[in-house]
Amino acid sequence: MTAANTAATPANTTLGAPPPARVRGRRKAFDWPTAAVVVVVVAILGILIIYPLASVFGQALSARGWEVVRSTLTDPVNRQIVVNTFVLGAVVGVLGTVLGFLLAYVQVKVAFTGKRWFHLLCLLPVVSPPFAAATAIITLIGRRGIITHGMLGLDTNIYGLPGLTIVLVMSFFPVAYMNFKGMLENLDPALDDASANLGASKWTTFWKVTLPMLVPGFAASFLLLFVEAIADLANPLVIGGDFTVLASRAYIAITGEYDIVAGSAYSLVLLMPALLVFVVQQYWVGRRSTVSVTGKPAGQKRLITHPSGRVPLLAFGVLVLSAIVLIYLTVIVGAFTKILGINNEFTLANFQYVLSGIGNESIKDTTLLALIATPIAGILGMLMAWLVVRKVKRGSGLLDFLGMLGLAVPGTVVGIGYAIAFNTPLRVQVGGTTYQLLPALGGGAAMFGGAVAIVMVYVIRSLPSGQRTGIAALQQIDPSIDEAAASLGAESTTVFRTVTLPLIRPAFLAGLIYAFARSMTTLSPIIFITTPQTQIMTKQILAEVDAGRFGNAFAFCTLLLIIVLSVMGLMSLLLRGRNDVRTQIGAGA
Amino acid sequence: MINKRVVGAVSAAAVMSLSVVGCAVDTSSTAGPGAGGAPADAKLTVACGAMEEICDAWTKGFAAKTGIPTNFVRLSSGETVARLGATKAAPEFDVWHGGPADGYGAAANQGLLEQYVPENAKDIPEKYKDANGYWTGVYVGVLGFCSNTKVLAEKGVGIPQSWDDLLDPLLKSQVSTAHPSTSGTAFTTLWTQVVRLGSEDAGLAFMAKLHNNVLQYTKSGTAPGQVAGRGEVAVGLVFSHDCVVYKERGMTDLEVSFPSEGTGFEVGGVAVVANGKNQQAARQYANWALTPEAQELGPTVGSYQLPTNPASRIDARMANLDDIVLVDYDFAKAAERKKDLTARFDAEIAAQPKE
Numbered sequence: 001m002t003a004a005n006t007a008a009t010p011a012n013t014t015l016g017a018p019p020p021a022r023v024r025g026r027r028k029a030f031d032w033p034t035a036a037v038v039v040v041v042v043a044i045l046g047i048l049i050i051y052p053l054a055s056v057f058g059q060a061l062s063a064r065g066w067e068v069v070r071s072t073l074t075d076p077v078n079r080q081i082v083v084n085t086f087v088l089g090a091v092v093g094v095l096g097t098v099l100g101f102l103l104a105y106v107q108v109k110v111a112f113t114g115k116r117w118f119h120l121l122c123l124l125p126v127v128s129p130p131f132a133a134a135t136a137i138i139t140l141i142g143r144r145g146i147i148t149h150g151m152l153g154l155d156t157n158i159y160g161l162p163g164l165t166i167v168l169v170m171s172f173f174p175v176a177y178m179n180f181k182g183m184l185e186n187l188d189p190a191l192d193d194a195s196a197n198l199g200a201s202k203w204t205t206f207w208k209v210t211l212p213m214l215v216p217g218f219a220a221s222f223l224l225l226f227v228e229a230i231a232d233l234a235n236p237l238v239i240g241g242d243f244t245v246l247a248s249r250a251y252i253a254i255t256g257e258y259d260i261v262a263g264s265a266y267s268l269v270l271l272m273p274a275l276l277v278f279v280v281q282q283y284w285v286g287r288r289s290t291v292s293v294t295g296k297p298a299g300q301k302r303l304i305t306h307p308s309g310r311v312p313l314l315a316f317g318v319l320v321l322s323a324i325v326l327i328y329l330t331v332i333v334g335a336f337t338k339i340l341g342i343n344n345e346f347t348l349a350n351f352q353y354v355l356s357g358i359g360n361e362s363i364k365d366t367t368l369l370a371l372i373a374t375p376i377a378g379i380l381g382m383l384m385a386w387l388v389v390r391k392v393k394r395g396s397g398l399l400d401f402l403g404m405l406g407l408a409v410p411g412t413v414v415g416i417g418y419a420i421a422f423n424t425p426l427r428v429q430v431g432g433t434t435y436q437l438l439p440a441l442g443g444g445a446a447m448f449g450g451a452v453a454i455v456m457v458y459v460i461r462s463l464p465s466g467q468r469t470g471i472a473a474l475q476q477i478d479p480s481i482d483e484a485a486a487s488l489g490a491e492s493t494t495v496f497r498t499v500t501l502p503l504i505r506p507a508f509l510a511g512l513i514y515a516f517a518r519s520m521t522t523l524s525p526i527i528f529i530t531t532p533q534t535q536i537m538t539k540q541i542l543a544e545v546d547a548g549r550f551g552n553a554f555a556f557c558t559l560l561l562i563i564v565l566s567v568m569g570l571m572s573l574l575l576r577g578r579n580d581v582r583t584q585i586g587a588g589a
Numbered sequence: 590m591i592n593k594r595v596v597g598a599v600s601a602a603a604v605m606s607l608s609v610v611g612c613a614v615d616t617s618s619t620a621g622p623g624a625g626g627a628p629a630d631a632k633l634t635v636a637c638g639a640m641e642e643i644c645d646a647w648t649k650g651f652a653a654k655t656g657i658p659t660n661f662v663r664l665s666s667g668e669t670v671a672r673l674g675a676t677k678a679a680p681e682f683d684v685w686h687g688g689p690a691d692g693y694g695a696a697a698n699q700g701l702l703e704q705y706v707p708e709n710a711k712d713i714p715e716k717y718k719d720a721n722g723y724w725t726g727v728y729v730g731v732l733g734f735c736s737n738t739k740v741l742a743e744k745g746v747g748i749p750q751s752w753d754d755l756l757d758p759l760l761k762s763q764v765s766t767a768h769p770s771t772s773g774t775a776f777t778t779l780w781t782q783v784v785r786l787g788s789e790d791a792g793l794a795f796m797a798k799l800h801n802n803v804l805q806y807t808k809s810g811t812a813p814g815q816v817a818g819r820g821e822v823a824v825g826l827v828f829s830h831d832c833v834v835y836k837e838r839g840m841t842d843l844e845v846s847f848p849s850e851g852t853g854f855e856v857g858g859v860a861v862v863a864n865g866k867n868q869q870a871a872r873q874y875a876n877w878a879l880t881p882e883a884q885e886l887g888p889t890v891g892s893y894q895l896p897t898n899p900a901s902r903i904d905a906r907m908a909n910l911d912d913i914v915l916v917d918y919d920f921a922k923a924a925e926r927k928k929d930l931t932a933r934f935d936a937e938i939a940a941q942p943k944e
Contacts, residue, residue, distance in 0.1 A: 077935045143804075143821040157762070159805045241805035242939065248808070252771045254671050257928070263671075338839040342819055345839075419675040440679075528672060530662060531681070543641050543663055549838060550815075 033493045034391050038399075041383060045402045047438070048460040051426075052417030053409060060264035068265035078249075085230050085245040086273060088161065092168045092229035097221040099169060099320065100176020101214070106317040107177075108184040110310055111303035119181075120565075121321045124328060126174045126514060127564035129538055130234030130523040131545045132557040134167045136330040138239060139341050139550075146341050159241030167235050170327065172228050176221035178510045179469055183217045184210075185506065186476050192302060202309065220472050223277050224407070224465070230273060231410040233524040238545070246270040247410050251524070260416060267413040328561070334554035350555035359556065362535035367563055369451055369534075370519035373458035377519075378512040380459065381466020382504065386496050388467075389474040390482060403467045406460035411524030414457060419528045422453045450531040457526065458519035465518065466511025473507035474500070513568050520564050631870040634681060635661040636669045638688020639857065642890035647686060650886055651877055657870050666692025666773065673701040673862060683871040686859045686878055689773040690724060693858040694924045697723035703861040703868070707876035709898075717856050717897045720921070724858035727878050728887065728894035731908045731915070732777055732853045733829035735814045739842045740823040749824055752782070752848045756798050763823040764802045765813035768939065770931040773855060774810030778826050779934060780923045781853030784916040789926070793933060801943050818843050828855060829908045830893035837891065837906075851914040857894060 059065055072078040103122050107115060125133065141148045141158060148156045158166070187210065195205040236248040244252075250266035253259045304310050334340040338347050353359070384403040388396045406414070426438040441452040481503070485495045501508065523538040530539050537560055544553040633651075637644035641663055648659040664672065666688045673680060673696055685693065685702070696702050697719070706722040717726030734749050741748060744759050755764055767775035783792030804822050807813055813825030814832050818840030825832070829845045836843040859878040861871045877883055884896035888904035895907050 077940055080940065138819075142819075144819050157804070237808045240808075252768075252808070254667050257667070257770060257931075260671055260674060339818075343839040343841065416671060416675065419672055423676045423681060424679050527668060528675075533660075551839075 031391075031492055033491055034387070037383065037493065038387060038392060041380070041387065042399070042402070044380070045405075048456055049402070049405045049409070049414075052414065052421040053405065055420040056264045056413050056417040057268070059261045060268045062261060065261045065265040065268075068262045069268055072266070072269045081244050081246055081249050082269065084161075084243055085247075085270065088164060088168070088243075088245055089226040089230040089273060089277075091161075091165050092172065093222040093226035095165065095169045096173040096225040096229075097176045097218055100173040100178075100221055101180045101218070102313075103173070103317060103320060104177045104180035104184055106313045107181055109304050110313050110317075111305045112310075112314055118317065118321065121324055122177050123174050123513070123568070124324055124561075125171050126517040127521065127561055127568070128171055128328075129521045129541055129557045129560045131238055131541055131553060132331050133171050133327055134163075134235050134238040135545065135550055135553065136327045136334070137163060137167050137170075139330055139334065140326065144341065150341070159239060160243040163239040163241070164235060164243060167239055168229050168232060170324065171232075171235070172225050175224050175228065175465065175514075176217075178514065179217050179221050179224075179472060180214065182469060182473055182506045182510060183214055183476065186473065187213060189302060202304070202306075216472055216475055219280075220468050224468060226273070226277050227408055230270060231407070233410065233412060234542075247412065247524075250410060251412050254412065254416065263416065264413065267410055270410055270413075271408060331554050331557050331561070334550060335558040337554075338551060340550065340554070347551070350549075350551040353552050354555045354559065359540065359559075362537045362540050363559060363563070365451070365534050366520060366537040367567075369455050369536075370458060370516055371567070373455045373462065373519050374512055374516040376455075377459045377462040377515040378466050378508060381463050381511045381515070382470045382501065382508050383496075384463070384467045385470025385474055385504070385507075386500055389471055390479065390500070391492065400467070400471070404464045406462075407464035411461065411522065411526075412528075414460070415525035415528030418453050418457060418525065422456075422529075423450075448534075450529060451534045453529050454526065454534060454536065457529065458515075458522065461522050461525065462515035462518040465514045466508070469507040469510050469514075470504055473504040477503050509571070512571055516567055516571070517564050520560060631657055631867040633657055633659040633683045633867055633870050633874055635659060635874070636672070636682040636685045636862075637661040637663050638666055638669060638685065638692065639663075640890075640892055643887055643892040644687065646886040646890045647878070647883060650883060651874055654877065654882075655870075655873060657873070659874070661686075664688075666695075670696050670699070670701070674699055677701060677864075680862045680865050682862050683865040683867045684859065684861060684874045685724075686874075687727065687857050690719070690726065690856045690858045690920055691773055691776070691924045691927070693719070693724040693860050694920070696860070697721065701863055703863045703865075705861045705872060705875065707859075707872065707879055709876050709879035712900065713879060713897050714899070719858075724860040725875070725879060726856040726897040727859050727884060728857040728892075728896060730828035730830055730855045730857070730894045731847070731910075731913060732774070732781060732826070732855075733832060733908070734846045734848070735817050735825040735827050735829070735832035735835070736844050736846060737817045737820050737823055737842045738844050740817075740820050744823060746823065748844055748846050750846055750849055752785075752795070752850055755802060755824060757802075760802045760823055762802065762804045762943075764799065764826070765804055765807060765816040765822040765824070766799075766826040767810045767813060768806035768808065769934050771808045772810035774828055775806070775826070776923070776927060776931065777853040777855055777918075779930065780918070780926075781851070781916050783926075783930070784853070784918065785851050789930060789933075793930075793937060796934065797938050797941070800938050800941065803943075806939060814843070815840070828894075833893045833906050834891050845908075847908075847913045849914065851916040853916055853918055856897070856920070 060069070072082050107118055107122070112118075137158070138145070140146055141156060142163075143149065143155060143157055145156065148154045191209055191213075192205055195209045200208065230245065231247055233247045233251055236243070236245050237251070240248060246266050246269055250263045250270065253266055254263035304313070330340065335350055336346055336348070337343075338345045381403070384399065388400045388403075392399055422438070422441040425436050425440045427434050427436050441450070441456065477500075481499060482495050485499045486492070490498070521538060523542060526536050526539055527542070530536050537556060541553050541556045544550075544556060633648075635644070635648055637647070639647075644661045644663055648661045651657070652659040662682075669682075669685055669688065670692060673682065673685075677700075685696070693702065702723045704722050707725060710718060710725045713725055717729065719725065734755075736748050738748070740763065744763065746757055746759050749755055766778060769776040769779045779792065779796060782795045783789050786792050786795060804816070807816065811827055811831045813822075814827040814835045815825075816822050817825035818835045820842070829847070832843055832845045859875050861868065861875050865871050879898055881896070881898050881901040884898050884901040887894060887896070888906065893904060893907045895903070895910065
């Protein structure tokens with residue numbers, strides 16, 4: 001390995017080493033395999049997101065749509081909604097990132113037993129179906145909350161920003177947690193050693209070495225959480241109270257005012273902050289180098305064992321996890337109770353209802369479709385990350401953005417876009433002949449009962465998380481490893497398969513798990529494309545919550561939790577088999 | 590290394606790869622499968638705007654009666670209009686059944702419904718039918734107060750019997766209602782004030798006073814019933830049949846009452862979707878939905894709206910129209926004024942601080 005120079009690059013100004021210039025090899029012939037991959041990926045994204053979006057934007061940019069867009073600046077009511085959206089995104093982005101980081105730090109750096117449980121509990125909120133956390137929080141600490149009213153006699157009111165913040169932070173922090181966990185595990189312990197050898201305290205090492213290396217992680221997490229928070233629909237509906245945000249406004253426009261044009265217009269406005277955050281991420285964080293995996297031998301990992309650091313960190317971790325456990329315990333207990341907090345009679349009626357007729361079809365369909373979508377989304381995500389970080393120079397930002405659209409665009413808009421775009425065949429008339437480019441993919445009349453469109457939504461909605469974690473992981477890996485393989489004659493696709501993919505396996509795994517969980521729990525785009533033949537669980541939960549049957553909703557949520565957790569466990573087992581490639585590289589050097 | 594040549598080639602290639610999927614289409618078949626098909630192989634897809642169980646009971650009942658395979662998707666009115674609009678050229682639904690009439694009006698205005706008056710509509714009273722023949726009423730829901738007697742007792746307030754009872758200062762933050770832009774129920778509440786007080790200004794003035802006692806404006810029209818059922822507020826403003834269901838499902842402190850000054854109501858409709866593939870069967874379904882046979886299914890699965898067909902049996906758990914004063918509700922006018930009125934509500938009331 002020849003990567004010695006570029007080893008300790010972060011904060012390297014103090015070390016005087018040059019930044020890791022990408023060594024350009026001899027000018028190679030046109031890289032056909034990569035070009036082919038780019039073409040295929042872009043074509044897929046074109047169908048999955050650009051075409052449906054274009055269908056929606058056609059409406060939003062009409063004269064009347066544009067009037068609504070302008071009203072978000074001129075009309076005081078609508079302006080307040082925009083402000084609310086920003087506030088919510090920023091608050092959840094910051095708090096969720098900090099929480100995710102702290103938990104990941106405890107998990108990776110602090111010595112304690114039970115790390116596996118700690119990890120699983122941190123991931124639990126990912127599998128949370130929409131409405132579960134919000135209804136549990138209302139039951140626990142709402143106006144008549146079991147804790148706040150029943151035990152403490154308080155009349156708290158958590159509707160609005162406070163409740164929304166609690167629920168969204170608790171729901172979305174795992175994104176940040178997984179991000180930071182992967183990054184912290186990939187940090188070369190030799191850096192800590194070097195810092196310690198130079199006389200730095202643990203705190204100084206943390207502040208001056210660890211944190212600066214994680215800047216892309218903070219940015220990526222904030223970006224993801226910000227966009228997730230402002231795009232979330234289910235929670236603002238249930239616990240948002242009078243605190244209206246753009247996502248709920250767009251939904252209201254469509255469901256309450258029957259106005260697709262206005263709904264599309266609000267979504268266009270919702271896209272602006274997402275774009276803004278994205279640009280900031282690209283041009284500010286993107287420039288910082290964070291290479292730390294270099295193929296060099298890795299040192300021994302050191303864990304925090306001293307009580308002064310260990311006790312408060314662990315106490316914090318336990319506190320947060322207790323809150324999570326409490327929330328999901330509420331869901332599970334609620335599933336076996338008539339009306340939790342009001343009528344605490346034990347009952348199996350909720351499960352009987354869910355498992356007879358209406359429920360089991362949707363359980364089967366949802367699980368099957370999510371299982372189909374997961375590997376597609378996972379591999380596509382890693383491919384995108386690889387192309388963006390390593391392969392495509394001009395336009396990599398654009399490519400990255402295309403992949404992120406599934407997250408940046410609110411689910412409601414994706415759903416409406418799919419309904420407009422895919423419920424009828426896509427046909428083009430050239431001369432006298434009509435060419436059918438795509439058959440109808442969604443809607444009751446389409447093949448497989450519209451299931452294709454649902455899988456497509458699952459893929460595009462869960463692609464960004466894999467792509468993000470993949471990019472963050474790849475940015476930590478020195479390109480000289482790729483280049484070494486390339487100079488030994490490997491083609492670019494071979495490099496991806498045999499070098500890059502194994503190195504970013506933790507990120508890939510995180511991407512897969514998240515893709516499955518997200519598919520199983522996504523709601524807002526699904527509302528618009530479920531068909532009689534293809535019932536989806538989240539849609540059923542919505543129906544139950546709508547009807548006020550919290551018990552049935554909790555039962556559905558419990559079953560969904562069990563399914564997702566089982567599949568996640570299986571995936572972890574399957575992919576953990578061949579252990580840590582990095583140590584092999586290290587050993588070989 | 591990849592350079593701009595690749596990216597440049599990408600767009601062209603993407604288009605090419607799309608056309609690989611493409612194939613020539615015989616334009617004569619573009620009307621879609623089953624077009625003009627015999628009723629023998631007809632099958633129906635219903636967009637259902639009512640509760641899951643009643644949707645299930647309705648479609649199964651029709652299938653059992655006629656042998657025509659019938660299934661449904663439960664959708665809110667807004668979703669239904671959006672989906673019908675999105676798939677106008679080749680509708681995925683044949684019939685729309687259940688859900689408030691104002692949604693049907695919106696769909697009719699966009700040309701999404703067929704102008705069709707089923708034969709059985711002759712049995713249905715005029716006030717429950719569309720004057721233009723796009724939809725016919727299948728059930729009636731009456732707006733009422735859904736009170737939590739335990740919370741009311743804590744506050745020392747009796748069960749409200751008039752709209753003005755809701756303005757009691759003791760009920761501060763103890764009233765739950767939905768937002769009129771998001772909920773047909775809440776708009777019914779708003780329009781009821783306009784009708785009974787004589788003008789939009791007077792109606793909004795009442796809502797402004799009520800605003801001080803409102804905890805929050807929920808999105809869903811039925812939510813205030815659960816909020817009251819869980820004891821978060823003393824009174825929820827919902828259609829009375831929803832309150833009855835919550836009570837039956839375990840929220841036993843709930844009690845229904847009606848305002849003595851008069852209250853509003855909703856009509857749930859049935860309509861045939863324009864240009865559907867199974868028009869014959871769809872018409873048959875719409876006609877069947879008006880029969881006592883179809884309308885008496887409600888109470889068997891927890892839907893306690895009143896039937897529109899006078900021949901249908903009334904269940905004891907339904908609201909008794911003999912004891913209730915209904916305001917003179919003009920659906921067409923209400924729908925016409927909805928946009929302006931909800932915008933005024935947004936700006937003049939919902940955005941204002943509470944005293």
